[in-house]
Amino acid sequence: MSKILSAIACNLDQHILQTALPLFAEEKVQAIEWAFDTLFNHKNIPDWFVELLESFGKEGRLIGHGVFFSLFSGKWKPEQDEWLLRLKRMSNHFHFNHVTEHFGFMTGENFHKGAPISIPYTPTTLSIGHDRLKRIAEAAQCPVGLENLAFAYSMEEVKKHGDFLNALIEPINGFIILDLHNLYCQMHNFEVSFEEIIELYPLDRVREIHISGGSWEDSDLQPSKKIRRDTHDDSVPKEVFQILEKSIPKCPNLKFVVLEQLGLGLKTEESKINFRNDFLKMDKIISGVNSKNENIRQKSFLPSTNFQLKAPLESIQLHHQQLELSQILENALHYENAQHLLQDSSLAQSDWQIENWSPHMVETVIKIAQKWKAGFN
Numbered sequence: 001m002s003k004i005l006s007a008i009a010c011n012l013d014q015h016i017l018q019t020a021l022p023l024f025a026e027e028k029v030q031a032i033e034w035a036f037d038t039l040f041n042h043k044n045i046p047d048w049f050v051e052l053l054e055s056f057g058k059e060g061r062l063i064g065h066g067v068f069f070s071l072f073s074g075k076w077k078p079e080q081d082e083w084l085l086r087l088k089r090m091s092n093h094f095h096f097n098h099v100t101e102h103f104g105f106m107t108g109e110n111f112h113k114g115a116p117i118s119i120p121y122t123p124t125t126l127s128i129g130h131d132r133l134k135r136i137a138e139a140a141q142c143p144v145g146l147e148n149l150a151f152a153y154s155m156e157e158v159k160k161h162g163d164f165l166n167a168l169i170e171p172i173n174g175f176i177i178l179d180l181h182n183l184y185c186q187m188h189n190f191e192v193s194f195e196e197i198i199e200l201y202p203l204d205r206v207r208e209i210h211i212s213g214g215s216w217e218d219s220d221l222q223p224s225k226k227i228r229r230d231t232h233d234d235s236v237p238k239e240v241f242q243i244l245e246k247s248i249p250k251c252p253n254l255k256f257v258v259l260e261q262l263g264l265g266l267k268t269e270e271s272k273i274n275f276r277n278d279f280l281k282m283d284k285i286i287s288g289v290n291s292k293n294e295n296i297r298q299k300s301f302l303p304s305t306n307f308q309l310k311a312p313l314e315s316i317q318l319h320h321q322q323l324e325l326s327q328i329l330e331n332a333l334h335y336e337n338a339q340h341l342l343q344d345s346s347l348a349q350s351d352w353q354i355e356n357w358s359p360h361m362v363e364t365v366i367k368i369a370q371k372w373k374a375g376f377n
């Protein structure tokens with residue numbers, strides 16, 4: 001295993017930048033992850049931020065993270081063409097070590113709106129995923145990966161997620177971001193152990209790990225149950241650090257570990273101190289591993305072929321189902337109302353398997369969709 005780099009998710013946000021400044025000054029930050037498409041609507045990026053990105057890019061220590069591509073949208077959108085063109089320009093300029101995207105599709109009818117939500121694991125969605133990932137790989141000209149989701153509708157979906165991710169990235173020789181807080185959410189929400197869930201993933205495909213914090217939410221359906229949400233607005237739980245220590249030795253091709261937190265969770269001095277302490281704790285774990293490891297050549301995960309791309313694959317049926325699901329989730333008055341609408345929709349008795357969805361997770365996805373339906377920005 002070669003040396004693992006300690007990184008932060010660093011975007012053009014005054015709170016995260018102010019918080020991380022002492023870490024940069026002490027040269028603790030070895031790499032940065034940039035959510036490049038969050039700046040697509042910005043006309044001018046400050047010169048100093050461009051210089052920061054260029055500096056890390058020249059050293060092979062800049063990684064790009066996509067948010068808005070909506071990988072599994074059933075219908076191809078002009079905005080996705082534009083997203084790829086901008087990715088190509090940015091990749092040429094900033095020299096990403098690798099580029100990643102979120103799993104799922106955006107619930108909103110309009111591009112850049114809604115929350116990333118899971119899809120049924122079918123030959124149709126697999127083919128669409130292959131098509132989209134090849135387009136990302138062609139635009140980026142570097143290794144391409146996908147991040148595991150925090151949200152799942154059922155335990156059955158949790159069990160299948162790792163295998164589906166592996167099948168998705170195989171044609172592009174891709175990799176996985178293993179988000180450990182996302183695993184933590186599923187461990188709690190579905191009462192599954194770390195030892196059980198970690199074996200569901202192709203760990204030799206893990207090139208990047210995320211750690212972050214989140215929040216607890218009460219369930220109206222089950223007052224005794226707390227739902228763990230991947231909100232990125234708090235410190236990293238001690239359990240996630242414990243998972244990190246257990247996970248690193250299982251991932252022989254790991255190159256980056258990234259600490260994430262949204263700027264909105266870094267407005268107090270206490271929260272900023274906690275973030276820096278979380279980074280130092282993460283870095284100490286990584287340094288301990290690095291000190292024991294020899295420099296062994298890792299997989300490059302470079303796309304293995306030039307892709308002959310035709311017109312983007314589409315599924316009109318999937319598109320209509322996604323619109324119908326989005327409409328229900330974003331406008332349901334409560335769980336019972338959503339259940340009635342779902343049973344009366346085209347998703348009933350379909351590959352979506354809504355009949356097997358856990359009630360507390362339906363309740364949760366309604367809250368997620370309604371929170372983000374106006375957009376992330």
